[in-house]
Amino acid sequence: xxxxxxxxxxxxxxxxxxxxxxxxxxxxxxxxxxxxxxxxxxxxxxxxxxxxxxxxxxxxxxxxxxxxxxxxxxxxxxxxxxxxxxxxxxxxxxxxxxxxxxxxxxxxxxxxxxxxxxxxxxxxxxxxxxxxxxxxxxxxxxxxxxxxxxxxxxxxxxxxxxxxxxxxxxxxxxxxxxxxxxxxxxxxxxxxxxxxxxxxxxxxxxxxx
Numbered sequence: 375x376x377x378x379x380x381x382x383x384x385x386x387x388x389x390x391x392x393x394x395x396x397x398x399x400x401x402x403x404x405x406x407x408x409x410x411x412x413x414x415x416x417x418x419x420x421x422x423x424x425x426x427x428x429x430x431x432x433x434x435x436x437x438x439x440x441x442x443x444x445x446x447x448x449x450x451x452x453x454x455x456x457x458x459x460x461x462x463x464x465x466x467x468x469x470x471x472x473x474x475x476x477x478x479x480x481x482x483x484x485x486x487x488x489x490x491x492x493x494x495x496x497x498x499x500x501x502x503x504x505x506x507x508x509x510x511x512x513x514x515x516x517x518x519x520x521x522x523x524x525x526x527x528x529x530x531x532x533x534x535x536x537x538x539x540x541x542x543x544x545x546x547x548x549x550x551x552x553x554x555x556x557x558x559x560x561x562x563x564x565x566x567x568x569x570x571x572x573x574x575x576x577x578x579x580x581x582x583x
Contacts, residue, residue, distance in 0.1 A: 376436040377463070377464050379425065382458055383422065384455065392454045395450055395453050403446055409432055410435075413474070416481050465521055468518070475533055480537045481532065484529065484530045486528050489560060504554050514533070514539075517532040518530075551565070
């Protein structure tokens with residue numbers, strides 16, 4: 375499984391319109407792309423900053439979708455007055471088995487830079503330490519971790535059922551982050567929190583956890 379991460383900058387006042395445009399236009403179009411396996415669109419309601427994660431079954435499908443995705447992205451951001459900050463492609467290196475969860479309403483996102491020399495150790499640490507400990511957090515409904523093996527960079531996304539549980543688990547999550555970083559001697563950046571603006575379930579349908 376592979377994923378494309380898109381970072382955008384917009385206005386909090388346009389989030390309602392963004393949700394409408396994504397659901398009425400972008401999701402139907404993205405769903406027709408070969409290999410498409412679902413997506414999340416996340417937003418910070420205070421700043422208007424956004425993240426989108428779109429999943430594909432293979433690296434080839436991800437690459438083949440690039441031109442169509444660029445057009446869809448441009449059309450959508452133009453309608454809602456947002457700017458694209460960056461577009462990155464990753465491999466899904468760890469997850470809870472289901473990418474798109476109906477119950478997820480809030481998200482914690484962490485960037486990491488293990489470096490090429492430590493990326494394999496970092497992936498093992500994510501699978502063996504971070505994932506099982508994240509699953510114990512109150513309100514946790516799922517998660518996925520993405521990595522670029524060549525650069526050693528990646529991102530981890532943990533999904534929660536409410537804002538209250540994201541807030542309540544901050545201290546525990548920081549302990550997991552600190553311990554994980556110390557195990558491989560590489561930093562995991564500070565967390566950022568977002569709301570789930572909307573989502574696209576996989577064509578086969580994703581069941582709630």
